Amino acid sequence: MRFMRRVSRPPATRPGSKRFSGLRRLTFVAVAALLVAISFLGLGYYAAEEGFLGRVTLELNNIGDLPLPTSADRILVLAPHPDDEVLGTGGLIQQALAVGADVRVVFLTFGDNNILSFQSFLKRPVLTPTQIRAMGETRRLEALSALDVLGVAREQVTFLGYPDNGAMRLWRTHWSGAEPLWSRWLNSNQVPYQEAFSPGAAYSSANVLADLTQILAGFQPTMIFTSHPDDANSDHQALWLFTQAALFDLGAPYDAIPVWCYLVHYGSWPQARNVQTGNYLLPPTALLRADMAWTKFLLDDAQLATKTAALSKHASQLSLRPAYLESFLRANDLFARVDPVQLSAPLFEWQGIEFRPLFGSPKASLLKHLAPGLLLDEFDLAAQDDDLQISVATRRPLSPRQILVVWLFPHSAGTPFAETPKLEIILNSRGLSRVESLSPDMRDAIRFERADGRMVLRVSRAALGDPDALFVSASMHSNGIVLDRAGWRLVQLAPDPLRPIEPDPQPGVLHARWEQDADPTADEALPAP
Incomplete structure (x- = not known):
C-alpha cells in the first residue's frame, strides 16, 4: 500500500552513513579546537595579567612585613x-x-x-x-x-x-x-x-x-x-x-x-x-x-x-x-x-582611584577582550553641594537587554547600620528603571541625566541620612548574565582635618574616580618597606 511505502533518505544524510559520521567528527574536532583556542587565549591573558609572563615583576622585598x-x-x-x-x-x-x-x-x-x-x-x-x-x-x-x-x-x-x-x-x-x-x-x-x-x-x-x-x-x-x-x-x-x-x-x-x-x-x-x-x-x-x-x-x-x-x-x-x-x-x-577612598578629605582635592572589575583576570577581563564594547569603562563619584553624584561610562550605550546596577549603602554616625537606607539603583537603555530601598520615597531623591555620553545619577545626601561613609558597588547584566562586576569600595565622605588643604581645581566639587582600565603594560610595584 502506498501509505505504507518506506521513504528512503539520501545515503549522504543517513545517520549511520560514513559521510554523516565524518561530518560529525569534523564538527566535534572544530568545536574542540575552538574550545582549546579560547582556553589558551584565556590562560594566556590571565598569565599576562598576573605578571606571569614578565609584564610586571614584583619581588618579595617590595612587600612590607x-x-x-x-x-x-x-x-x-x-x-x-x-x-x-x-x-x-x-x-x-x-x-x-x-x-x-x-x-x-x-x-x-x-x-x-x-x-x-x-x-x-x-x-x-x-x-x-x-x-x-x-x-x-x-x-x-x-x-x-x-x-x-x-x-x-x-x-x-x-x-x-x-x-x-x-x-x-x-x-x-x-x-x-x-x-x-x-x-x-x-x-x-x-x-x-x-x-x-x-x-x-x-x-x-x-x-x-x-x-x-x-x-x-x-x-x-x-x-x-x-x-x-x-x-x-x-x-x-x-x-x-x-x-x-x-x-x-x-x-x-x-x-x-x-x-x-x-x-x-x-x-x-x-x-x-x-x-x-x-x-x-x-x-x-x-x-x-x-x-x-x-x-x-x-x-x-x-x-x-x-x-x-x-x-x-x-x-x-x-x-x-x-x-x-x-x-x-x-x-x-x-x-x-x-x-577607604577619601572622597572629601580635604574639600579641595582631586583624587584618582582605580576601580577594577571584581574578577580582575577571570570572568570580566577575558570577556572585556572578546567583547570590549559591553563593559563598564569608568565610574566616578563626586560630592557637590547637597548631592552625591555618580557618573558612569560604558564602552557603548546599553542595549535594550542590558542593565546597570549601582548599590549605595550609607553609614551615618549614630544610626545603626541595619536601619540606614540601602539603595539598589537599576539603569537601562532608557535611563532610570527602578530603585529598590528600605525607604519607599527614595526614588524622588534620585535624578538621572545624560552628559557627554555618560549616565549621571544625583542622589540627595539628606535622603541618605547625611552619611559619613558609603559602601559602593556596580555591575552590568544582560539577560540575567553578569557581564562585568566591580568589587565593593568603602568611601569616606567626612573631611579629614589632618590633611593639608590644596588649591581647588573646581570649587565646590569633590571627586573620586574609579577607572576600569589602568594601563596593563605600565610598571606597577609596591613601595619598599
Whole structure:
C-alpha cells in the first residue's frame, strides 16, 4: 500500500552513513579546537595579567612585613568557610599562639554548599537537605581538627551557620523588613545547626551583623584578619562588608582596629599549582593599588609543615581541588590593608582611584577582550553641594537587554547600620528603571541625566541620612548574565582635618574616580618597606 511505502533518505544524510559520521567528527574536532583556542587565549591573558609572563615583576622585598603579634594581642580570624582559616592565616595563627596572644576563629558558614566537593569526597550524590547538613557538620569537624593542629582550642572557635553562597544576597537584599533568605539546599530560612552561635536565627543581614557585633564587643580584638573585598567569591566579599559595618556600629575604639585581608579566590591566581613550599605568595598584579598595602608573614619550616598538616584535615575539599588548595602551602601568608577612598578629605582635592572589575583576570577581563564594547569603562563619584553624584561610562550605550546596577549603602554616625537606607539603583537603555530601598520615597531623591555620553545619577545626601561613609558597588547584566562586576569600595565622605588643604581645581566639587582600565603594560610595584 502506498501509505505504507518506506521513504528512503539520501545515503549522504543517513545517520549511520560514513559521510554523516565524518561530518560529525569534523564538527566535534572544530568545536574542540575552538574550545582549546579560547582556553589558551584565556590562560594566556590571565598569565599576562598576573605578571606571569614578565609584564610586571614584583619581588618579595617590595612587600612590607606584617606587624608581628605580641602576648598582649587578641587576634580575631574571620573566615567565610572552613579551610579559609588555614589557607589565609595558617602561619599567622601559629605565630600568634607561640608568643602567647589570644586567638579566636569565627566561621561565617558551615561550608555546606560545595556540592561537587561533597560528591567527589563521598563518591555518591549529595542532594537532600539532610545529606547537605551532614556535610556541613563534616566540614565543621574538619575545621576543628585543622585548628587543633594549629594549636587553637575548640572553645575559641565559633560557627555562625549562615547560608554558604548566600552571604552576598543577605547583604544586598535581606535587611529590615525583608523576608529571611530561603536556602533551597538546606530547605530552611534559619540557622539549622545546634552547634552554631545563634541556632534558629533567621537568615537576615541584621542577624549576621548582630552576631559579629556581639563577638567583636565580647572579644575586643586588637588585630582582625578577614577575607578580601576583591575576592572572587561573594561570601568572602560579604564577610568583609559585614565586618566593616559591625565596626562602624561599635564606633570608637573598635573602628580603629587594624583589619588585615587575605585573598583566596582570584582567577588563575596563585600562579603555579600544587605544593610550592619553596616559592612565595605574591599579590595579583591587578590588586597592586594605592589603597592596598600588602604585607607578608614568613613561615619557618616547622610552621609550614604544621600548616600543611592542618590543610590535610580538610579532606572533603582536597578530594576535588587538591592542586589549588595546596598552592597556598608557600613560604609566606599574604595580607592587605584596604583603605577607604577619601572622597572629601580635604574639600579641595582631586583624587584618582582605580576601580577594577571584581574578577580582575577571570570572568570580566577575558570577556572585556572578546567583547570590549559591553563593559563598564569608568565610574566616578563626586560630592557637590547637597548631592552625591555618580557618573558612569560604558564602552557603548546599553542595549535594550542590558542593565546597570549601582548599590549605595550609607553609614551615618549614630544610626545603626541595619536601619540606614540601602539603595539598589537599576539603569537601562532608557535611563532610570527602578530603585529598590528600605525607604519607599527614595526614588524622588534620585535624578538621572545624560552628559557627554555618560549616565549621571544625583542622589540627595539628606535622603541618605547625611552619611559619613558609603559602601559602593556596580555591575552590568544582560539577560540575567553578569557581564562585568566591580568589587565593593568603602568611601569616606567626612573631611579629614589632618590633611593639608590644596588649591581647588573646581570649587565646590569633590571627586573620586574609579577607572576600569589602568594601563596593563605600565610598571606597577609596591613601595619598599
